[in-house]
Amino acid sequence: xxxxxxxxxxxxxxxxxxxxxxxxxxxxxxxxxxxxxxxxxxxxxxxxxxxxxxxxxxxxxxxxxxxxxxxxxxxxxxxxxxxxxxxxxxxxxxxxxxxxxxxxxxxxxxxxxxxxxxxxxxxxxxxxxxxxxxxxxxxxxxxxxxxxxxxxxxxxxxxxxxxxxxxxxxxxxxxxxxxxxxxxxxxxxxxxxxxxxxxxxxxxxxxxxxxxxxxxxxxxxxxxxxxxxxxxxxxxxxxxxxxxxxxxxxxxxxxxxxxxxxxxxxxxxxxxxxxxxxxxxxxxxxxxxxxxxxxxxxxxxxxxxxxxxxxxxxxxxxxxxxxxxxxxxxxxxxxxxxxxxxxxxxxxxxxxxxxxxxxxxxxxxxxxxxxxxxxxxxxxxxxxxxxxxxxxxxxxxxxx
Numbered sequence: 003x004x005x006x007x008x009x010x011x012x013x014x015x016x017x018x019x020x021x022x023x024x025x026x027x028x029x030x031x032x033x034x035x036x037x038x039x040x041x042x043x044x045x046x047x048x049x050x051x052x053x054x055x056x057x058x059x060x061x062x063x064x065x066x067x068x069x070x071x072x073x074x075x076x077x078x079x080x081x082x083x084x085x086x087x088x089x090x091x092x093x094x095x096x097x098x099x100x101x102x103x104x105x106x107x108x109x110x111x112x113x114x115x116x117x118x119x120x121x122x123x124x125x126x127x128x129x130x131x132x133x134x135x136x137x138x139x140x141x142x143x144x145x146x147x148x149x150x151x152x153x154x155x156x157x158x159x160x161x162x163x164x165x166x167x168x169x170x171x172x173x174x175x176x177x178x179x180x181x182x183x184x185x186x187x188x189x190x191x192x193x194x195x196x197x198x199x200x201x202x203x204x205x206x207x208x209x210x211x212x213x214x215x216x217x218x219x220x221x222x223x224x225x226x227x228x229x230x231x232x233x234x235x236x237x238x239x240x241x242x243x244x245x246x247x248x249x250x251x252x253x254x255x256x257x258x259x260x261x262x263x264x265x266x267x268x269x270x271x272x273x274x275x276x277x278x279x280x281x282x283x284x285x286x287x288x289x290x291x292x293x294x295x296x297x298x299x300x301x302x303x304x305x306x307x308x309x310x311x312x313x314x315x316x317x318x319x320x321x322x323x324x325x326x327x328x329x330x331x332x333x334x335x336x337x338x339x340x341x342x343x344x345x346x347x348x349x350x351x352x353x354x355x356x357x358x359x360x361x362x363x364x365x366x367x368x369x370x371x372x373x374x375x376x377x378x379x380x381x382x383x384x385x386x387x388x389x390x391x392x393x394x395x396x397x398x399x400x401x402x
Contacts, residue, residue, distance in 0.1 A: 021096060021339040023089035023122045027081065029331045030115040034107070040072045043105050053103045053123065065101045073105040081108055081118040086175045088120050089338045096122060136250070136281045137291055143251055144299055148221040149306035151211055153347045154367035156307060173343045174366035177336050178378035180358040184386045185320075188358070191388040195263060197270045200317035203352060205266035206384040206391075207313065207377070208254035213400050214376055220255035225346070226273065227316035250281040251311060258397040265396070307347070314346045320354040338363040348374060358385050
């Protein structure tokens with residue numbers, strides 16, 4: 003067993019109280035073998051210490067492999083419904099196990115060669131040195147925040163930002179997928195124009211939201227996850243136990259006469275600047291800022307349906323592993339978690355297998371459900387044919 007204290011890039015898992023729940027649908031070339039799946043999960047855990055980690059007494063602890071439970075095999079005909087239920091397992095419930103992370107293997111008794119895999123684990127935020135300019139900008143964005151996405155208007159939102167005391171609430175997850183040909187077209191388009199897929203998607207969300215709401219203002223504020231999986235494991239080694247995701251805010255600020263491509267290029271410049279300033283390591287400083295200005299921020303939150311940022315955005319992209327195996331093929335990937343709908347109106351996450359998969363996590367209300375479905379459908383349109391939307395201005399799109 004190894005123990006490691008908190009350092010500049012680590013934080014105890016308890017601080018967030020959030021979870022991550024990954025899901026994939028697998029097409030098997032032969033019937034599911036429980037023993038082979040159990041052996042594969044054991045081998046995966048042996049090489050990935052974060053799947054054997056837990057937080058205890060301000061330390062991150064790696065649990066011995068012999069103490070880890072095997073996969074949990076379940077028969078259920080409705081995988082997406084079960085995914086939603088599994089994701090609502092709270093941090094406290096998960097932490098009752100010797101190892102909080104677990105694998106759920108969901109098989110449909112009517113379809114012997116198709117199974118769903120769900121991995122649940124706690125989520126750890128990041129820390130880094132204080133950056134005065136970032137904190138001033140972040141503070142200003144909260145003070146001036148306006149919630150400009152579709153939402154159900156609560157007198158009092160049932161979940162609290164940075165608060166553990168919340169009323170029981172139902173969360174929803176809306177999923178969608180694109181075509182097999184879309185990822186290649188989108189990648190080639192983005193490379194041609196010097197932008198990332200993530201910044202193209204951010205610009206697309208800004209356009210879609212303006213059309214849905216009829217609001218052409220530049221007030222849309224989203225928090226953007228930076229997936230640092232390639233950088234930190236190479237620098238620090240695979241035995242480092244942490245979830246390396248940064249979380250600064252971004253305002254796309256799409257202008258009426260601006261094209262989708264121009265908005266994406268602007269977002270790309272802003273994100274590069276944030277990375278250079280290490281703003282993706284500021285979780286601890288954000289918490290400190292909230293403690294200092296909590297009363298002031300709560301007033302902003304109360305005026306904006308209980309939140310201070312409308313959307314959380316994450317483009318995980320394509321994982322550095324194959325999707326085709328001897329006995330199976332990964333068709334789709336989705337991810338949500340308990341309380342993801344607490345801090346934003348929508349958490350929009352993209353993953354890529356041989357197609358783009360979209361997960362939108364949100365509160366379960368008529369307004370949220372309809373808007374989430376609209377986000378998914380329109381985002382699929384934007385990713386299917388980026389060349390068709392590149393020179394489209396916001397004004398023209400809103401008037402179509």
